[in-house]
Each structure stands twice: as structure tokens, then as C-alpha cells.
Amino acid sequence: MKPKDSAPHFILSSSPHTHCHASVSRIMLDVIIALLPTTIVGIYFFGLPALWTVLTCVSTCLVTEAVCRILMKRESTIGDLSAIVTGLLLALNLPAGLPLWMAVLGSVFAIFICKQVFGGLGMNPFNPALAARAFMLISFTGPMTTWLKPFWWKTPEAVTTATPLATMKTWYFQGATTSATPQVSDAIPSACDLLIGQMPGCIGEVSAIAIILGAIYLLIRKVITWHIPVAFILAAAIYSLISGGAPVHTQLLTGGLMLGACFMATDYVTSPTTAKGKLIFGCGCGLLCMLIRQYGGYPDGCSFAILIMNSVTPLINRWTQPKPFGVK
Secondary structure, three states: OOOHHHOOOOOOOOOOOOOOOOOHHHHHHHHHHHHHHHHHHHHHHHOHHHHHHHHHHHHHHHHHHHHHHHHOOOOOOHHHOHHHHHHHHHHHOOEOOOOHHHHHHHHHHHHHHOOHHHOOOOOOOOOHHHHHHHHHHHHOHHHHOOEEOOOHHHOOOOOEEOOHHHHHHHHHOOOOOHHHHHHHHHHOOOHHHHHHOOOOOEOOOOOHHHHHHHHHHHHHOOOOOOHHHHHHHHHHHHHHHHHOOOOHHHHHHOOOHHHHHHHHOOOOOOOOOOHHHHHHHHHHHHHHHHHHHHHOOOOOOHHHHHHHHHHOHHHHHHHHOOOOOOOO
């Protein structure tokens, strides 16, 4: 007869019953590593103004998050690195040379209004960095649409210029003439320059190669899946083919489309959880981005497109939620 102590013990607990050993801080660290190539390239092209913008946004986000958690009498969340990611993403969505006090205001808005007011990480309905960029674009339209040329400190030319998107919107979507097409082609960088990043724009959106390298790293680390980036880019490419005008590669490689598709739209909190929902979300982002580019008041509609789709994410999750086995 076995003693009572040798009887098997069963531990009862709710799901999940397995753990992948991932953590919020580990995921955020992977995102920071993935953003390093485009950050380095942006600083290389735009110089010290880009570096100061990045440092200002990241440090302000960290301080704001710490102060908010103290005022809310909650435990500190600095260690999860989410504030660093928010600050870095916001900085990469800003033009180099933006007055630093505007970068500080945008960073405070991102953390305080768009994140902590809703309860912190995991409860915000909109991507904080994108919401802050939209707020800044509406509030400070002039400085937010003043761009530095790459390597502007090496040439005696004017340091500000129009982005390729602004040129395309002027000529292709607002009554371009056939005789003006060669002039437009000369004003838009070549495909090689678009891939490398030798064009005016925000700090982190100019180099498609650097963005793609970061996205590949996130895919390998299984931080993101292919559904949203591929659906986003395909929807934009198909719309560009149908609508005519600017070449497809120019539409995809200019503005914030690549950065938005790979890093902003894939945010865990504000994007759908199911594979079908992610495809719907990505297609919606790509379609809205192109519609805003063509008919909206701003040359690039990526930020507004993702924010609009963020607002319908709960509905997409509800529509695409798989039914439990045996339920009609």
C-alpha cells in the first residue's frame, strides 16, 4: 500500500498552459534593434539636427512616463522600454531641423494624452507616436512640412526643398500636363536613390533598404507577422496601378508608407489579433493611404490612414474572431 504522500499531485490552472518565454521588454528591445538601421541612416543623411531630435523625443518620453506613473501612484514602467520605442518612432516620423520644443511637446502628448490617460501600455486605442505626429502636423503645419536635403551641410544650396510626394501630388493629382511630365521625372529621385534614402523627408522614412532590414529582423524574431506589411504594400501598389499617375515604385518608396507598414501598423495594441483581421487591417491602411494622398490636403496620408484603421480594430477583431469548436 502506497503512503498518502506518494500520491500524484495535479496542478489546476487556467490557460494558457505553455509559455514562449517572451516579455514586453524583450519585444520592445527587438523593435529598438530593428529601428537602429533607419535611425543611423537618418542621422547620416540629415546630420546633428536628426540626432538632437531623436535624443529629445526619447528622453522626453522617458521623463513623461516616469512622472505620469508617479502622479498616478502606479508602479514604474520604464523598464518595459515601451517609452523608448514611442520616442524613437515619433522622432523617425519628424523632419530633421524641427524646433526641439515642438519635439518635446509632441513627446509629452504621445505619452501623457495618447498612452497614460488610457491606463498605460496595452490600453491605448491609437498608436501614440502616430497620434502625436498627427497632432503636430495639424498644429505646426509649416515646420512639420519643412524638409532638409540629404547632406545639406555639404552644399551651399538652400537647405529646404519639396519631398517627392509633394511634387507628385502637384503634378500627377492636381492637373499635370503632358509637357510637364519630364520635369516631374527630373524632380523625383531615381529608384536607387529612393531605396538608399537620398531624398528629402522625415528622419526615418527616407531609406527603404534600412526599413526592410529592420522588418526582416522582426519577422525572423517572430515579433511581427507578414500579414499587415504585405497587405498594406499590395493594396497601395494595386491602387497605384489602377489610378495611374506616378510609378508604383515611387509611390511605395516615398513618404511614410514603408515605415508605417512595417513598424507603425504592426503595433500589437492597436492592430487586430487574427490573421484574417490583420489582412483586412493592412488592406484598409494601404487603400486609405493612397486615397488621402490623391484627394486629401496632405501629400502623405499614411499616419491618418493607420489611425483611422486603429479606430475600427475592435470591430475587425469581433468580425474575424474564430468560433469555438461545436458552436453554430
